[in-house]
Amino acid sequence: MNERKIPMQLIGLFDSPYVRRVAVSMRLQGFGFEHVALSVFRNQDEMRKLNPLVKVPMLVLDNGEKLIESSFILDYLDDIASAGKRLVPASGEERRRVLQQCAIALIGTEKAVQILYDTKLRPAEKTHAPWVERCKQQMHDAFGLMETQPASPVLSGAPITQADITSTVALAFAKYVHPAEFPAGCYPRLEQLSAFCEGLPAFIETPME
């Protein structure tokens, strides 16, 4: 039997960037998991039975413990990962740098989600244009800041980090939900990182759609 002793369950669809970054990370770290592909909107009742807070991702451990919030789930996975498999360095300047790049990518992601929620999850007449505009500016401010960061060491052969994963997942999601805001070539350095990462098996096996 090659099955892992610890069949963790990952609840949530990969069209959530928060679920996708956890799934990609687990594949890169070699953690097996069962994917429970329920939607927080379309499968709300079924979801609520497993996941009373209706928040994804949720990671169910083999002891039944239910972990929420992707950054804390990733922190746990790094804590139990085998040597050399951490995606965020354990401490110091490198940790701060990786987490701050994640922070910026997560703001880009959050703003993309907020725009989507305001424009798609309510009747058109309930959309508030000034709020959407504010979020669009903050979204592009975040992607613009990601674009000005030094090129990721992963492009020169260094191990992949959570900053690479979260930035790549953020761009894929934002392009998918707001294609008009992200014409090809608008964030060229980030697109280069993204093309590299999306070519890795862990990303290919975790398609967003």
Place this chain on the structure above:
Amino acid sequence: MNERKIPMQLIGLFDSPYVRRVAVSMRLQGFGFEHVALSVFRNQDEMRKLNPLVKVPMLVLDNGEKLIESSFILDYLDDIASAGKRLVPASGEERRRVLQQCAIALIGTEKAVQILYDTKLRPAEKTHAPWVERCKQQMHDAFGLMETQPASPVLSGAPITQADITSTVALAFAKYVHPAEFPAGCYPRLEQLSAFCEGLPAFIETPME
């Protein structure tokens, strides 16, 4: 001179629960900071000059580096804190437990913010009642889950943790912005924790209003 060598700047108002939990943590850990009390709404232009992403809290280090996202700022502070001053254990089961309690409190906080944004930051006719109801349910689900956790060890004399701080800040904020949702006695165990923590100097010196 008693001034610290590292005059960190904390940007944002304490009416943001995310800013307040960082400020309380810094006081408990003995980090001096200069408080830059600007609002992301009322002082938007001034804020943008210091803080291009207009996200609070932002912690400006003495080298000019600007850190964002309260959970990552707190992670950094724990990383540089003196021995015994960590607010989240460094690893293992205790770390997971504290971070998961934070995660639940942060969902309660996030939902309280989303309700506020939908009902106050846009014209009344743009409020979408089904969305507000969904958020209210999730908010109470989170507070209800916090209420069912074992009583915090801090009430029996153990050192305070980030779970205590974040839960207390979450309740204070939610009660302040949605008083009708939180009549006295509705979450008695959480209120007991809150009364204890709000009586500590670090909380008293960081008033929400």
